[in-house]
Amino acid sequence: MIGTxxxxxxxxxxxxxIGDNETMASWPDRRLLDLLQLEIPIIQAPMAGSDxxxxxxxxxxxxxxxxLAAALLDPDGVRAAVRAVRAGLERPLNLNFFCHTMxxxxxxxxxxWKALLRPHYERLxxxxxxxxxxxxRLPFEEAMCEVVEEIRPExxxxxxxxxxxxxxxxxxxxxxxxxxxxxxxxxxxWLEGCGCDxxxxxGFEAGGHRAMFLETDVAAQVGLFALLxxxxxxxxxxxxxxxxxxxxxxxVAALALGASGVQMGTAYLFCPEANVSPAYRQALREATxxxxxxxxxxxxxxxxxxxxxxxxxxxxxxxSALAFPYAATMVAPLRAASEKAGSPDYMQLWAGQSARLVxxxxxxxxxxxxxxxxxxxxHAGYS
Amino acid sequence: MIGTxxxxxxxxxxxxxIGDNETMASWPDRRLLDLLQLEIPIIQAPMAGSDxxxxxxxxxxxxxxxxLAAALLDPDGVRAAVRAVRAGLERPLNLNFFCHTMxxxxxxxxxxWKALLRPHYERLxxxxxxxxxxxxRLPFEEAMCEVVEEIRPExxxxxxxxxxxxxxxxxxxxxxxxxxxxxxxxxxxWLEGCGCDxxxxxGFEAGGHRAMFLETDVAAQVGLFALLxxxxxxxxxxxxxxxxxxxxxxxVAALALGASGVQMGTAYLFCPEANVSPAYRQALREATxxxxxxxxxxxxxxxxxxxxxxxxxxxxxxxSALAFPYAATMVAPLRAASEKAGSPDYMQLWAGQSARLVxxxxxxxxxxxxxxxxxxxxHAGYS
Numbered sequence: 146m147i148g149t150x151x152x153x154x155x156x157x158x159x160x161x162x163i164g165d166n167e168t169m170a171s172w173p174d175r176r177l178l179d180l181l182q183l184e185i186p187i188i189q190a191p192m193a194g195s196d197x198x199x200x201x202x203x204x205x206x207x208x209x210x211x212x213l214a215a216a217l218l219d220p221d222g223v224r225a226a227v228r229a230v231r232a233g234l235e236r237p238l239n240l241n242f243f244c245h246t247m248x249x250x251x252x253x254x255x256x257x258w259k260a261l262l263r264p265h266y267e268r269l270x271x272x273x274x275x276x277x278x279x280x281x282r283l284p285f286e287e288a289m290c291e292v293v294e295e296i297r298p299e300x301x302x303x304x305x306x307x308x309x310x311x312x313x314x315x316x317x318x319x320x321x322x323x324x325x326x327x328x329x330x331x332x333x334x335w336l337e338g339c340g341c342d343x344x345x346x347x348g349f350e351a352g353g354h355r356a357m358f359l360e361t362d363v364a365a366q367v368g369l370f371a372l373l374x375x376x377x378x379x380x381x382x383x384x385x386x387x388x389x390x391x392x393x394x395x396x397v398a399a400l401a402l403g404a405s406g407v408q409m410g411t412a413y414l415f416c417p418e419a420n421v422s423p424a425y426r427q428a429l430r431e432a433t434x435x436x437x438x439x440x441x442x443x444x445x446x447x448x449x450x451x452x453x454x455x456x457x458x459x460x461x462x463x464x465s466a467l468a469f470p471y472a473a474t475m476v477a478p479l480r481a482a483s484e485k486a487g488s489p490d491y492m493q494l495w496a497g498q499s500a501r502l503v504x505x506x507x508x509x510x511x512x513x514x515x516x517x518x519x520x521x522x523x524h525a526g527y528s
Numbered sequence: 529m530i531g532t533x534x535x536x537x538x539x540x541x542x543x544x545x546i547g548d549n550e551t552m553a554s555w556p557d558r559r560l561l562d563l564l565q566l567e568i569p570i571i572q573a574p575m576a577g578s579d580x581x582x583x584x585x586x587x588x589x590x591x592x593x594x595x596l597a598a599a600l601l602d603p604d605g606v607r608a609a610v611r612a613v614r615a616g617l618e619r620p621l622n623l624n625f626f627c628h629t630m631x632x633x634x635x636x637x638x639x640x641w642k643a644l645l646r647p648h649y650e651r652l653x654x655x656x657x658x659x660x661x662x663x664x665r666l667p668f669e670e671a672m673c674e675v676v677e678e679i680r681p682e683x684x685x686x687x688x689x690x691x692x693x694x695x696x697x698x699x700x701x702x703x704x705x706x707x708x709x710x711x712x713x714x715x716x717x718w719l720e721g722c723g724c725d726x727x728x729x730x731g732f733e734a735g736g737h738r739a740m741f742l743e744t745d746v747a748a749q750v751g752l753f754a755l756l757x758x759x760x761x762x763x764x765x766x767x768x769x770x771x772x773x774x775x776x777x778x779x780v781a782a783l784a785l786g787a788s789g790v791q792m793g794t795a796y797l798f799c800p801e802a803n804v805s806p807a808y809r810q811a812l813r814e815a816t817x818x819x820x821x822x823x824x825x826x827x828x829x830x831x832x833x834x835x836x837x838x839x840x841x842x843x844x845x846x847x848s849a850l851a852f853p854y855a856a857t858m859v860a861p862l863r864a865a866s867e868k869a870g871s872p873d874y875m876q877l878w879a880g881q882s883a884r885l886v887x888x889x890x891x892x893x894x895x896x897x898x899x900x901x902x903x904x905x906x907h908a909g910y911s
Contacts, residue, residue: 329818330817331816331818348751350750350751350753360818362818362821364844364845365818365819365820365821365835367817367881368732368753368881369751369753369754370752370753370771370772370773370781371733371882374775374882374885375817375882375884389754394784394786395753399781401780402778402781403777434750435713435743435745435748435749436748437748438748452748461747497754498750498751498754498755499757499758501713502757502758502761522784
């Protein structure tokens with residue numbers, strides 16, 4: 146674990162930005178900093194398939210919190226990734242897991258999904274009858290819990306609720322801090338009641354999978370501006386704002402609405418350390434404010450991504466989409482063909498609504514810049 | 529017109545809240561205040577059917593901007609309402625108009641709409657073959673322009689774009705300030721290019737009609753948190769944040785994201801001066817963060833309201849909805865029957881996503897409280 150003596154003194158120097166007498170103690174709300182032993186209240190969002198060891202290392206090195214999504218990794222993959230992040234770096238790390246329930250879809254559902262996808266296969270000259278099995282996103286279970294108890298990441302975050310109470314309890318007994326995301330006041334209260342040390346408040350603007358686990362109606366999902374203060378009024382644990390935050394203005398606004406910190410995903414996709422293909426990078430650079438939508442056409446669960454041919458032609462929400470995570474298998478060949486051709490038509494281009502605000506630079510530099518600018522705005526005041 | 533000498537000195541006293549040496553000049557961004565001759569950068573949103581002379585008077589009396597929606601009024605109605613607001617009060621007033629295009633739907637479209645509504649009529653024991661004509665929302669045109677030139681409200685705001693360039697020009701030549709709402713960067717740029725003096729940035733959280741006039745895809749509409757800074761970066765005129773703002777935290781956050789002021793609607797519906805029925809008031813008091821959705825089932829255009837039986841059963845978005853504003857006529861009997869029965873089932877319950885944040889009090893008192901709390905938060909700083 147990271148001791149206070151190690152994390153203080155190696156921090157970001159803001160001399161010249163906010164004056165020599167200011168230190169990292171100048172963040173107005175220290176609840177999240179103290180809870181997670183951070184110096185900067187920014188969490189790099191875990192992004193299965195797009196985050197990387199280099200990205201998490203770079204972010205954690207600044208005193209902010211780097212994250213690794215483990216949903217697509219097996220136990221050895223998790224061990225190796227965490228070892229690589231920690232080589233020569235004593236900083237907190239967040240390991241992220243999905244905790245959905247796997248319910249094998251029946252034949253009728255599979256046929257419905259196939260019928261919807263068939264024209265797309267034909268358009269790309271692919272055969273829908275010969276789809277190979279692909280790696281499915283797996284939920285956090287007993288075996289992985291043992292790995293996590295062995296590795297002891299400082300922070301464990303979950304998506305789609307929480308795993309069985311016994312597993313959460315085991316992690317908490319080891320001193321690990323537990324986070325999960327809420328898309329409503331009801332979900333935030335539930336997570337607090339189940340022992341989360343802090344709650345990530347995911348606004349409708351967020352890229353990637355909606356955390357929804359009690360909520361079922363995508364049309365009623367809430368914007369960050371409205372959701373943050375309502376959750377702040379409803380729970381006692383620190384809250385972390387997520388969705389549409391991509392610059393220092395967003396950090397300052399999130400704090401004003403009651404957050405103790407922020408989680409940023411899309412912004413970090415622009416960093417060279419992110420595992421993002423050239424075609425994905427180009428789509429991100431060209432994304433506009435109205436260029437994304439929430440779709441269930443890739444995994445079966447609602448997630449925000451850049452509108453492309455597939456989403457525009459089909460939905461973006463379809464009742465024929467197979468249940469999560471099974472829908473992904475039959476979409477994989479479309480994605481692969483699209484990626485190979487350098488075309489965005491069937492690519493899974495997760496992104497939030499603020500891609501336009503981002504300027505690409507290395508993750509550590511970007512994190513320090515965000516912190517310095519936010520502190521400068523906070524301390525400049527409005528007089 | 530209101531002179532500076534009249535609007536200064538009668539303002540809100542914040543003594544004891546932010547210290548005796550602070551004055552209204554302490555708002556960090558004076559662009560909107562100076563443009564519209566205000567002392568408080570808050571606009572009470574025009575709300576056709578729910579705003580009132582008493583509400584606009586009460587808000588304008590504080591140095592904020594009261595608004596009257598004129599979409600359901602004829603010229604004499606507009607004259608009478610403005611006279612009533614101005615009796616003994618020399619403060620700026622905003623008159624609001626819709627500027628849509630009226631395209632009479634054909635018989636097939638009418639039959640489709642009737643088919644969708646028939647089960648609802650049957651449920652309420654009403655006869656769909658004997659629907660009376662109802663007053664339609666009319667766009668701003670030549671005749672109303674003459675009335676506005678005669679009345680000279682200090683501010684004229686439009687929804688759904690702008691009227692013909694010649695009409696806008698005539699109002700500007702009279703010295704009236706022109707506002708309109710944007711739901712995207714593209715719409716904001718268009719409005720600035722057409723001569724708007726300030727642009728209202730309408731987040732997806734907002735209650736009532738989406739201002740969409742270039743945008744057509746509801747699924748791609750943008751949350752306020754993401755939209756504000758992107759519009760701030762794209763236009764030079766002052767911007768006004770709207771959607772999900774219901775307390776001082778929201779005002780401070782909007783300013784941090786680049787707004788020069790805010791427009792609030794739902795929050796003012798809780799004031800006793802608002803023209804809101806007891807059943808509507810109760811629905812507002814009970815509204816939760818996830819209790820609203822954008823629907824086209826009342827007017828034919830997307831608008832956010834509280835989810836009720838009608839929306840849950842039918843949509844909330846249907847391709848069968850008749851074009852705006854014609855859809856409203858055939859919904860009117862359902863709404864009336866529901867209202868009469870004190871049931872929310874078919875009521876048009878426009879509301880944004882932050883109703884839960886509001887505490888009901890008289891509009892002038894509420895406005896002063898918002899201003900004092902926002903100034904206090906801004907000047908307390910974060911040190």
